[in-house]
Amino acid sequence: MPLCPGTPTPAHSTVTETHVITTTDLTKVYRSRGREVTALDGVDLHVREGEVYGVIGQSGAGKSSLIRCVNLLERPTSGTVTVAGQDLTALAGRGPRAGRELRQARSRIGMVFQHFNLLSSRTVQDNVELPLEILGKSGTERSRKARELLDLVGLADKAGAYPAQLSGGQKQRVGIARALAGDPKVLLSDEATSALDPETTRSILALLRDLNRQLGLTVLLITHEMDVVKSVCDSAALMENGRIVESGTVSELLATPGSELAAALFPLDGEASGDDRTVLDVTFQGESATQPVISQLARTYNIDISILGAAIDTVGGLQVGRMRIELPGRYEDNVVPIGFLREKGLQVEVPGRESALVKEGAK
Amino acid sequence: MTWSEMQPLLAQACWDTLYMVGWSTLIAVVGGLPLGILLVLTDRGGLLQNLAANKVIGQIVNIARSLPFIILMVALMTFTRWITGTTIGRAAAIVPLAIGAIPFFARLVETAVREVDHGLVEAVQAMGGNTWTVVRKVLVPESLPSLISSTTTTIVALIGYSAMAGTVGAGGLGDIAIRYGYQRFETQLMWITVAILAVVISAIQFAGDYAARSLHRRGAHSGPAPKLRLLKAAS
Numbered sequence: 001m002p003l004c005p006g007t008p009t010p011a012h013s014t015v016t017e018t019h020v021i022t023t024t025d026l027t028k029v030y031r032s033r034g035r036e037v038t039a040l041d042g043v044d045l046h047v048r049e050g051e052v053y054g055v056i057g058q059s060g061a062g063k064s065s066l067i068r069c070v071n072l073l074e075r076p077t078s079g080t081v082t083v084a085g086q087d088l089t090a091l092a093g094r095g096p097r098a099g100r101e102l103r104q105a106r107s108r109i110g111m112v113f114q115h116f117n118l119l120s121s122r123t124v125q126d127n128v129e130l131p132l133e134i135l136g137k138s139g140t141e142r143s144r145k146a147r148e149l150l151d152l153v154g155l156a157d158k159a160g161a162y163p164a165q166l167s168g169g170q171k172q173r174v175g176i177a178r179a180l181a182g183d184p185k186v187l188l189s190d191e192a193t194s195a196l197d198p199e200t201t202r203s204i205l206a207l208l209r210d211l212n213r214q215l216g217l218t219v220l221l222i223t224h225e226m227d228v229v230k231s232v233c234d235s236a237a238l239m240e241n242g243r244i245v246e247s248g249t250v251s252e253l254l255a256t257p258g259s260e261l262a263a264a265l266f267p268l269d270g271e272a273s274g275d276d277r278t279v280l281d282v283t284f285q286g287e288s289a290t291q292p293v294i295s296q297l298a299r300t301y302n303i304d305i306s307i308l309g310a311a312i313d314t315v316g317g318l319q320v321g322r323m324r325i326e327l328p329g330r331y332e333d334n335v336v337p338i339g340f341l342r343e344k345g346l347q348v349e350v351p352g353r354e355s356a357l358v359k360e361g362a363k
Numbered sequence: 364m365t366w367s368e369m370q371p372l373l374a375q376a377c378w379d380t381l382y383m384v385g386w387s388t389l390i391a392v393v394g395g396l397p398l399g400i401l402l403v404l405t406d407r408g409g410l411l412q413n414l415a416a417n418k419v420i421g422q423i424v425n426i427a428r429s430l431p432f433i434i435l436m437v438a439l440m441t442f443t444r445w446i447t448g449t450t451i452g453r454a455a456a457i458v459p460l461a462i463g464a465i466p467f468f469a470r471l472v473e474t475a476v477r478e479v480d481h482g483l484v485e486a487v488q489a490m491g492g493n494t495w496t497v498v499r500k501v502l503v504p505e506s507l508p509s510l511i512s513s514t515t516t517t518i519v520a521l522i523g524y525s526a527m528a529g530t531v532g533a534g535g536l537g538d539i540a541i542r543y544g545y546q547r548f549e550t551q552l553m554w555i556t557v558a559i560l561a562v563v564i565s566a567i568q569f570a571g572d573y574a575a576r577s578l579h580r581r582g583a584h585s586g587p588a589p590k591l592r593l594l595k596a597a598s
Binding site for chain 2: 071073097098103104105106107109111113115117118119120121122130131133134135178182188
C-alpha cells in the first residue's frame with residue numbers, strides 16, 4: 001500500500017510487551033597501542049516489539065558502539081545481544097568473521113546510516129536490490145520488491161537515478177527502502193537524520209514513524225538531537241560514558257523526579273528559588289493536563305502565582321505540559337500548596353532542591 | 364632508408380609491441396587485482412586481517428617493484444624457459460613483463476581500493492553479505508574508475524618496459540629505435556618511432572581517462588571533469 005510521507009497516520013500504537021531487542025551486560029572495550037577505552041560499560045537495553053526506541057547521548061557516549069553491537073558489526077567484549085529471540089552473540093563464533101548464521105540473522109535486521117552509505121556506482125533501484133541479491137532472490141522478484149519499496153518511501157520516479165543526483169533526504173529514503181528489502185522486524189538507525197536539515201529531518205522521522213505504525217516495525221535509533229526523541233520515540237534512554245543512566249517510556253521518564261531526559265525534553269528557563277519565593281516545575285500528563293489546577297490553587301490558598309515559563313507538546317503521541325511557576329514565600333511556607341498540586345496528580349519538582357525532595361519522599 | 368623500407372619494419376614493430384603489452388597487461392590485471400585487494404583485506408582492520416600474510420605479500424611486492432626491469436628479465440630466464448620453452452622472442456618477453464607489472468598494478472589497486480568508503484563495506488555486512496560479496500559488490504565496482512586509471516598507467520609503464528625487450532630479440536618499437544635509430548644512425552626512423560610511441564601513449568591515456576571519467580560521471584551531478592593527463596610519466 002503506497003504511503004505518502006508526512007500524512008497523519010492512525011495514532012494507535014503497535015507496541016507489545018515482548019522484548020525484541022535485548023542486551024545484557026553489554027561491554028565493549030577498545031584496545032589500541034596498550035590503551036584501553038571502554039565504550040560500553042554493562043549496558044542493559046530492552047526494546048519492546050513495535051516501539052520506536054531512542055538512545056540519546058553526546059558523541060563519545062557509546063551510542064554508536066551500542067547500535068553496532070546490536071547486529072554485531074562491532075563484537076562486544078562481553079555480554080549478550082538477543083534480537084527477535086535469537087542470541088546473536090552465540091551465533092557469532094570466535095573468529096572475527098561473520099559465519100553464515102550470523103549473516104542470515106543480520107539480513108533480517110535493517111540498518112540505516114548517517115551518511116546513507118549508498119553505492120555510487122549503482123542506480124537507486126540497484127541499490128535497493130542489493131540486499132535481495134545477497135539473499136539470492138531472482139531478478140524479477142528483486143525488481144518487483146525494489147519498486148514496491150521505492151513506492152513506499154515516495155521515490156518511485158527516481159529508480160533510474162544515481163545517488164549523487166539525489167538530495168540528502170532522498171538518499172536517506174533510498175537507504176530506508178534498502179534497509180526494508182529483507183522484510184526486517186527491526187530497523188537500526190545510526191544517526192539517520194544527523195546529516196539532514198531540520199525540515200528533511202522531520203519528513204524522514206515521519207516516514208520512520210509511519211513505517212513503525214504500518215508495518216509494525218521496531219525501530220532502535222540513536223541520535224544526539226533531543227527533537228528526534230521528542231517527535232518519534234515511544235521510549236528513550238540516555239547514555240553517558242558507556243552507561244545507560246536513564247531509560248523508560250516517555251511518560252515514565254516525565255514522571256521521574258529529576259529526570260535529565262525529561263528536563264531536556266522540556267527545557268524551562270527562570271531563576272531558582274530564593275529567600276522570599278519558591279520556584280516549582282510542574283509537569284502535566286494525560287488527564288491532569290485538562291484540569292484548571294493553577295487557578296484552583298490560587299483560589300484555594302489565596303496566593304499569587306507567576307508563570308515563569310511553560311510549554312505544551314506532544315511527546316511520543318502523549319499530551320504533555322510543563323510549567324515553571326513562582327509562589328511567594330520560602331519553600332517551607334509552601335509545603336501545603338505543593339501537597340495540593342501533588343494530590344491533583346501533577347508532578348512537582350523544586351529546581352535545585354533534589355535533596356529536599358528525596359527527604360520528603362522518604363517521609 | 365626510404366619510407367617503403369621503413370614501413371614493414373614499423374608495422375612489425377607496432378604489432379610486436381601491441382602483442383607483448385596486450386598479453387602482459389592482461390596477466391598483470393588478472394594477477395595484480397586479487398593481490399592488491401588481498402593487500403587491503405589482510406591489513407590491520409581489514410576483513411581478512413592477517414598481518415603476517417600482509418607483511419609477506421607486501422615484501423614480495425616491494426622487492427619485485429624495486430628490481431630494474433632489465434635485471435628482472437635476466438633473473439627470470441630460467442622461469443621463462445620453463446613457461447614458454449625459450450628465452451628469446453616475443454613470448455619470452457611477456458613473462459618478465461607480466462611479472463614486473465603484477466606488483467606494480469597490485470600497489471595501484473591497493474591504493475584505489477583503500478579509497479572506498481568503509482561505510483559501504485559496513486552497509487553490505489549489515490545486509491548479511493560475506494567478504495566475497497563485499498569484494499564483488501562494493502570494493503571492485505566502487506573503485507572501478509580508479510582501477511581503470513591504474514590499468515592505463517600500467518599499460519603506459521609496460522610500453523616503456525617493452526623497449527628493453529629488444530635485448531631478448533622480442534622486437535617492438537623501442538627495439539627499432541635502438542637498433543636502427545641509435546646503432547645504425549637512421550635518425551629519421553628513430554624520430555618516426557618516437558612519434559608513433561608518443562601518439563600511441565597519448566591515445567591510450569586519452570581512452571583510459573575518458574573511460575574512467577564517464578564511469579565516474581554517472582554518479583556526479585555535473586562536477587568538473589578531471590584534467591586530461593597526457594603522457595603521464597611511466598613509473
